[in-house]
Amino acid sequence: MRRAAIERLLPAAYQRACVPGSVLWALLDVMEALHAPDEAVLADVDALFAPYRAPDAMVVALARWVAMDHVVASPRPDTPLPLPPGRLRDLVAHGALLARWRGTPYGLRLALEVATGLRGFVLAEPADRPFHVVVRVPAAATEQQLAVATRIVEAEKPASTTVEIVVAEEPL
Structure with missing residues (x-):
């Protein structure tokens, strides 16, 4: 909020006393400076909910928001994420589609990909x-990708099924 806008909210007696160089003038300048960071966040608040614009820490919260918390869940808060931030952003961006197809072979394959x-x-x-x-995992999968795939399969498979995860052999 600008100093002039704050001044307009004051009673008339204070408005008359607010002249350059006065304590009240300086106080209103300080109030304006204190509001500036919050107003900057509020001006771009939609970025907090956009998976490709949000800060990395917020993307973790967004993943939980779209029911992908099993991917980011870790026993300790200082544990690094099991997948890179870019992959997590993709997962959040596809959250609605993944929710629609949850429990189906297409949904599981899409979540893994x-x-x-x-x-x-x-x-x-x-x-x-x-x-x-x-579930046959492509031969090109790294150890970390295999671990992520295992987490997703265990969480996304139908409850009544058992699952076996195998790494496909190299193509000839």
Whole structure:
């Protein structure tokens, strides 16, 4: 809030006493300076909720907001995130689509692809094992990507199914 706007809120007697060089004039200048940081945040508040514009710490909160807390959950607060901030931003940006397809093979495959940045996940349901899903992770997956994929599969699979995660062999 600008000093002049604050001054207009004062009673008439104070407004008359507010002249350059007075204590009240200086006090209103200080009040203006104290409001400036908060007003800057409020002027761009929509950026806090945009996954590609929000600060990294806010993206973690947004991931929890779109029900992806199992991806960012860690036993200790000082533990680094299991995936890079860019991947987490992608996951938040796809949050509505992932929620719509949750519990389906398409939804699980999409969540894995967005979180790891890899393509080629294969989900199979063996005919001889009902309520069992085999998830084939692309051979190019790193250890960290495999760990993220495991977290997502365990959280996103239907509760009534068992799951087996295997790394695909290198293509010939």
